[in-house]
Each structure stands twice: as C-alpha cells, then as structure tokens.
Amino acid sequence: MKTELFVYTGTGNSLWIARQLAVGLEDTAIKFMPFLSGEFEVNADRIGIIFPVHIWGLPRRVIRFINHLKTKPETYFFAVAVNAGQVAATLLQLQKLMSAQKKQLSLGYSISLPSNYIPWGGPGPVDTQQRLFKNAQDKVKSIAHAILRGERQKVDRGPLWQNILFSRIYKMSFRQVPKMDKKFWTDDKCNGCEICFKVCPAENIEMKNEKPSWLHQCEQCLACIQWCPQEAIQYGKKTVKYRRYHHPEVTLQNMLEQANAS
Ligand SMILES: Cc1cc2nc3c(=O)[nH]c(=O)nc-3n(C[C@H](O)[C@H](O)[C@H](O)COP(=O)(O)O)c2cc1C
Incomplete structure (x- = not known):
C-alpha cells in the first residue's frame, strides 16, 4: 500500500x-x-x-x-x-x-x-x-x-x-494572521544573508537595502525568526531575550526544500 x-x-x-x-x-x-x-x-x-x-x-x-x-x-x-x-x-x-x-x-x-x-x-x-x-x-x-x-x-x-x-x-484571529508580520523587525546583527527570505514558505519576505521586509501575507510559521543564524530578527519587544528553536535533526537545507517546493 x-x-x-x-x-x-x-x-x-x-x-x-x-x-x-x-x-x-x-x-x-x-x-x-x-x-x-x-x-x-x-x-x-x-x-x-x-x-x-x-x-x-x-x-x-x-x-x-x-x-x-x-x-x-x-x-x-x-x-x-x-x-x-x-x-x-x-x-x-x-x-x-x-x-x-x-x-x-x-x-x-x-x-x-x-x-x-x-x-x-x-x-x-x-x-x-x-x-x-x-x-x-x-x-x-x-x-x-x-x-x-x-x-x-x-x-x-x-x-x-x-x-x-x-x-x-x-x-477571531484567523483573518489577522497575514498581517501579524507587522511586529517583525531586525536588530543591528542583521548582515543581509537572505536566509529569512529563502526559508519563508509563504514568499512573504523581500530584501530591501539588504534587510528583510515583510509583505503581509504571513502564515506565522516563524521560520524567519527561528532560522536566522544571527538571531537578528525580533518579534515585538520580548524575543530579544528568548532562545531560538528548531528541531535538532532538521537542517536549514530541509527547510529550503520546503520553501522551494511551495
Ligand atoms: C503562530 C503559532 C501559533 C501556535 N499556537 C499553538 C497552539 O494553539 N497550541 C499549541 O499547543 N502550540 C501552538 N504553537 C506551537 C507549535 O504548534 C509547536 O511548537 C509545533 O511543534 C511547531 O511545529 P513545526 O516545527 O512543525 O512548525 C504555535 C506556534 C505558532 C508559530
């Protein structure tokens, strides 16, 4: 089967x-x-x-x-x-x-x-x-x-x-999700590596002046903030102090396969 x-x-x-x-x-x-x-x-x-x-x-x-x-x-x-x-x-x-x-x-x-x-x-x-x-x-x-x-x-x-x-x-929140990306921002650790742009499965990020800009068609999967190698993406005020996470046996390459399959 x-x-x-x-x-x-x-x-x-x-x-x-x-x-x-x-x-x-x-x-x-x-x-x-x-x-x-x-x-x-x-x-x-x-x-x-x-x-x-x-x-x-x-x-x-x-x-x-x-x-x-x-x-x-x-x-x-x-x-x-x-x-x-x-x-x-x-x-x-x-x-x-x-x-x-x-x-x-x-x-x-x-x-x-x-x-x-x-x-x-x-x-x-x-x-x-x-x-x-x-x-x-x-x-x-x-x-x-x-x-x-x-x-x-x-x-x-x-x-x-x-x-x-x-x-x-x-x-109540479902219709707001695409615009929830308004709370993303980058701090000065951002080096313009474009990984956020590449890993986003929703094509919701464009690079402007070597920094990510979110396009309000977000799925809130949080791949951008969690996979940023510099931990330079923040969401609101508190994420500066929180550890990033991805499953230890899943690689960035695996995630890029998802983004490219979309
Ligand atoms: C936008 C968002 C909303 C979430 N809401 C819930 C929730 O309602 N209940 C819950 O148990 N986990 C919630 N989570 C946590 C995820 O479901 C959980 O960490 C999951 O294992 C992530 O799987 P993934 O790595 O395949 O994306 C939420 C995560 C995100 C990003």
Missing part, C-alpha cells in the same frame, strides 16, 4: 514526526504541503497530513490543501497535529473540513513537542525537550501500528472548555 505524508513545518517538528512515522510504515513518501490555488491530485492509498497547531486551530495552508485535494474515494486519511501542549479542537476542525469534502479522517493524533511560539518564550530546558522527543517517538510507533491495521478512532482533542474558548479565539 502506498502512503504519502504531506508536511507543513516552521521549525522542523512536523517534518521530524513525518520521518519517524515513515520508518514505521512501508512504501512511504514524505512531501511538503503545497500552498495551492488549483486542484491537486494524489493517488496514494493512504494520505497523512502532518502540521503544527497554530492559535488552537489549522494553519491556512492546511485548509487550502484539503480544499484543493482530489483523491480516490477509498483513500485512508490520518493526521498528526503537532503542538506545544494545547491541541484544543484542531483535529475536530480538520475532521469537519474533510467531511465537507466527502473525505473521512480515520485517525487524528496530537503530539506535543517543544514550542516554537517565541513571542511567548523559548523552547524550554533541553532535558524537557528530550523527554518530549522520547514520548513522541513512543506515540508515533503506536500511531504507525494503528495506521497499518487500518483503524478508525475518535480524534484527539483538548478539554471541552479549551475547545470552546480557544476555537473562538482562533476564529
């Missing part, structure tokens, strides 16, 4: 989960999720959707991918919503979106990894990160078994209060 894993990632956590999952499944290809404007046909028997939770819901890229995806009617779908501890109703949102497209999400899992939401702080201590990686690896093994058995289960979700409250915040 042929499996294709479609990944979207800002700092590599989702890509790392996809790699772990591919080990447990046979005949599996990992592909980056394109940002589509037209139909996209996939003929795999099984399709996995692996993405970060953004503001307690689906990133715009995932919504567009589902809306443009054409598959065989019998395709088996599963998803992993990678997050920092609050999946809330993200997988219920995905399930609803897919069922409106006559696609059935058979399995939907939440996996917690270090947070890349740097406006709220760094990724946490290294030993906590290691524990999260280990727990994730264990969970991925059981996910792979469930996929191989063709199981159908209730999708993971947060507590009811979280799902209600945070889904409201998600809805």
